[in-house]
Amino acid sequence: MEPIHWSEEVEKRKASLISETQQLLKIKSVLDEERATPEAPLGSGVKQALQFMLTLGEKEGFIAKNIGNVAGHLEFGEGEEIVGILCHVDVVPEGDGWTSDPFGAEIRDGKIFARGAIDDKGPTMAAFYAMKIVKELGLPLKRRVRMIIGTDEESDWRCVEHYFKHEEMPQMGFAPDADFPIIYAEKGISDFEILMKTGLDREANGDVEVLEFSSGRRYNMVPDFATASLYVPTIQTVIVQQYKEFKKKYKLEGNCHVDQGILILNLHGVSAHGMEPDNGKNAGLFMANFLAGLKLDENAQKYFKFVSSYLGQESRGQAFNIAYSDDITGDLTINVGKLEYTKQAGGKLGINLRYPVTMDFENVLDRLKKLLTKAGFTVGNFSNSKPHHVDENEFLIQKLKKVYEEQTGEPATLLSIGGGTYARSLKSGVAFGPLFPGSPDIAHQKDEYMVIEDMLKATAIYAQAIYELAGNID
Numbered sequence: 404m405e406p407i408h409w410s411e412e413v414e415k416r417k418a419s420l421i422s423e424t425q426q427l428l429k430i431k432s433v434l435d436e437e438r439a440t441p442e443a444p445l446g447s448g449v450k451q452a453l454q455f456m457l458t459l460g461e462k463e464g465f466i467a468k469n470i471g472n473v474a475g476h477l478e479f480g481e482g483e484e485i486v487g488i489l490c491h492v493d494v495v496p497e498g499d500g501w502t503s504d505p506f507g508a509e510i511r512d513g514k515i516f517a518r519g520a521i522d523d524k525g526p527t528m529a530a531f532y533a534m535k536i537v538k539e540l541g542l543p544l545k546r547r548v549r550m551i552i553g554t555d556e557e558s559d560w561r562c563v564e565h566y567f568k569h570e571e572m573p574q575m576g577f578a579p580d581a582d583f584p585i586i587y588a589e590k591g592i593s594d595f596e597i598l599m600k601t602g603l604d605r606e607a608n609g610d611v612e613v614l615e616f617s618s619g620r621r622y623n624m625v626p627d628f629a630t631a632s633l634y635v636p637t638i639q640t641v642i643v644q645q646y647k648e649f650k651k652k653y654k655l656e657g658n659c660h661v662d663q664g665i666l667i668l669n670l671h672g673v674s675a676h677g678m679e680p681d682n683g684k685n686a687g688l689f690m691a692n693f694l695a696g697l698k699l700d701e702n703a704q705k706y707f708k709f710v711s712s713y714l715g716q717e718s719r720g721q722a723f724n725i726a727y728s729d730d731i732t733g734d735l736t737i738n739v740g741k742l743e744y745t746k747q748a749g750g751k752l753g754i755n756l757r758y759p760v761t762m763d764f765e766n767v768l769d770r771l772k773k774l775l776t777k778a779g780f781t782v783g784n785f786s787n788s789k790p791h792h793v794d795e796n797e798f799l800i801q802k803l804k805k806v807y808e809e810q811t812g813e814p815a816t817l818l819s820i821g822g823g824t825y826a827r828s829l830k831s832g833v834a835f836g837p838l839f840p841g842s843p844d845i846a847h848q849k850d851e852y853m854v855i856e857d858m859l860k861a862t863a864i865y866a867q868a869i870y871e872l873a874g875n876i877d
Contacts, residue, residue, distance in 0.1 A: 407870070409810070409863040412536045417859060421515070424528040424858070425508035427455055428517035432493050432524075434558050442472055445493070445561070449554040452492035452524075456531070456552050463535055465550075474566040475552045479534065480544040486873045487549050487576030488534070488865075489563075489825035489832065490527035491556035494519035500849040514852040522846035523556070525853035526579035526837040526861065533865035537873075546873040549573060556580075556825060563828050575799045575872065578826040579865065581834035582844075584807050587800060588819035589827050589834075590678075590732045590757040591764060591790035594622045596783040597752040597775060599706050611635050611642065613694065613703035614665065615745050618687025622740035622755040625683030627674035629690035629742070633666040642666060642697065649693045655684070668693075677738035677755040678821030680718040687742035688715045706750035709778055714739050714752070723774060725767045729759040731792060732819040735767075751783075757821045760790040791827035799831050802871045810864050813840070835868070837861040 413420070435446025443450035453475055457467040460477035469475045478485075497505035497518045508517040515525065527550075534548055551573075553562035612634040619626030635642050643659055646668060650657050657670035670690045675683030688710065694703070695711035713722045720726045720735050728734045741753030758764055764787070772782055793800060795817055804815035826832035837857065838844060845851050870876070 407540065407542075407867070409536070409867050410859070412540070412866065413532070413859050413862045416532055416536070420528065420532050420858070420862065421510075421855065423459065424515060424525055425510075425517075427452060427492070427524050427528060428508035428515065428519055429506050430455060430492075431506050432519070432554070433496050434493060434555065444472055445554055449493045453552055453554050456492060456527070459531070460550075464538065465534070470569055471565050473554050474562040476549050476566075476570070477531070477534070477552070478547055478549040479538050480547040480873060482544065482546040482873075484546045485549050485571065485573040485576075486546050486869065487551055487573030487829060487832070488530045488869075489551050489553070489576060489578040489828060490530060490580070491523050491553040491562070491825065492519075492527060493554045493557050494522070494524070495557050495847050498849055502850050510855070513856060514854050515858075516850055516852045518851055520851050520853040521837065521844075522851070523580045525858055527552070529837060529858050529862040530579050530865050532862050533869055536862075536866045537869050542870055543875040544873045545875045546574075548869055548873050551825075553825060563825060567828065573829055573832075575831040576826075576829050577799075577803065577833050577835035577868070578824045579834075579836050579861065580824050581820065581822070581836070582818060582838045583811075583836040583840065583861075583864075584813070584815040585800060585803050585817055586820055586824070586826070586834035587793045587795060587817045588731050588760055589791040589823055590759060590819075590821045591762070591788060592823050593754075593756045593758070593764070593768075593785070593787040595754050595756070595785040597754060598781050598783050599709070599750040600779045600781060609700040609704065610638055610698040611694075611703075612700045613707070613744060613746065616690070616694070616750075617743050618685075618690060619739070619741040619753065621677075622753045623677035623738065624740055625672065625675040625677060625680055625685050625738060626687045626740065626742070627672045627683070629670045629672070629686040631668045631690055631694060633668065634664070635666050639666055645697075646693065653689060655686075655689060676822070677740055678736065678757055680736060680738040685739060688739055691715055691742060702746070702749065703744065705779065706744050709780065710739075710742070710752065713778075720756075723771055725771055727759055727762045727767065729761040731761065732759040732790065732821070735759060735762065736821060758790065760792040762790075764789075788823060788827065791823075791832070793831055793833055797831055799833065799872065803833065803835055803868055806864060806868045806871055810860070810867065811839075836864065
């Protein structure tokens with residue numbers, strides 16, 4: 404058999420690849436449950452993007468299937484086993500400050516700019532064209548190739564949960580939704596609340612009464628803003644001065660003002676992804692640290708002293724005595740993504756805990772619960788996505804290493820991440836591109852883009868990977 408020049412095959416299809424990527428990017432596929440219908444349970448935008456891919460696949464001769472209007476797949480080839488390619492067409496909200504229309508898919512300086520360009524519509528289309536190339540070349544396959552398309556990856560993963568209740572699980576596969584070379588390990592991710600046992604019959608006997616305090620919107624993000632409302636009957640000017648000194652000490656921005664006798668404190672931090680809290684400045688924790696140093700009413704004192712003592716100084720769980728690290732995925736991390744306290748309801752915290760693949764999670768959770776009980780707190784609304792790790796000697800990884808090294812000339816280093824991709828849905832699944840080493844990760848940011856040349860390179864890599872994994876070759 405003649406050698407296949409994968410890059411040349413991509414170049415032949417370059418114009419249609421770019422055009423159809425732009426068409427997909429122009430669909431505003433943001434979760435919209437407020438206007439959900441039975442035909443579009445996650446909103447019309449994500450349903451439209453899903454249908455776009457299914458229709459495109461049918462036109463190219465793939466077997467297309469819609470599963471409950473929240474997921475779907477495109478398949479070709481024969482065989483008992485399946486090679487899965489796990490993609491998603493939902494995107495996060497566009498946000499502000501874009502140079503061009505976030506859903507305009509404008510091309511500038513060799514880049515396509517749009518929300519979802521790199522996460523994950525551009526990579527999805529690259530994988531689609533990789534399948535198209537293998538199919539059109541008529542290469543012999545011994546496994547089926549199936550692109551699984553999700554529509555809720557940016558939120559609660561209801562799409563893959565529903566999909567795998569109704570469809571078979573691929574024996575192996577990859578998700579084009581992270582970095583090259585190969586991400587073979589992902590930390591476990593647990594979300595839960597820490598709730599203060601109320602005891603609200605205590606008297607407000609401090610110099611400062613905390614009426615309300617809040618910070619953060621999502622467990623997996625470092626909060627960049629916090630606000631607190633305080634009733635300070637006698638020493639308001641003293642508190643204001645202490646707050647100014649606190650902001651100066653920690654180089655933080657914020658302000659304070661009095662509204663109908665209530666002192667309002669606002670504080671700005673720096674947002675970051677919850678997988679590495681130390682990349683940000685948690686406005687909620689800084690505010691809690693400040694309030695913990697005041698003479699508060701008894702209920703507030705319990706809450707803010709707890710937050711400051713156990714969570715306000717570090718992100719590795721040392722104060723809880725649950726710190727852990729391994730050579731595969733690194734440190735356990737704790738992100739406090741939401742903080743709330745009211746005089747009437749007491750306090751709670753929204754926790755995003757990411758833990759190494761070798762950690763005994765049940766044992767750590769049991770120790771944490773015992774400490775919380777002793778401190779007068781409980782755990783609620785608990786969820787856990789177990790860590791994911793594929794042995795580097797598995798067929799999947801060895802084939803992907805071969806492909807990456809042949810096409811780039813660079814070593815296929817194995818990587819681990821604190822985040823979670825669809826790859827963890829499969830027993831033998833890895834994240835594979837599309838970001839090449841050294842490229843900035845601009846997913847979820849304004850002016851998100853995908854470099855067209857990188858998209859073409861990724862398409863060639865994915866095409867060879869599909870053939871190496873599914874083809875009738877050894």
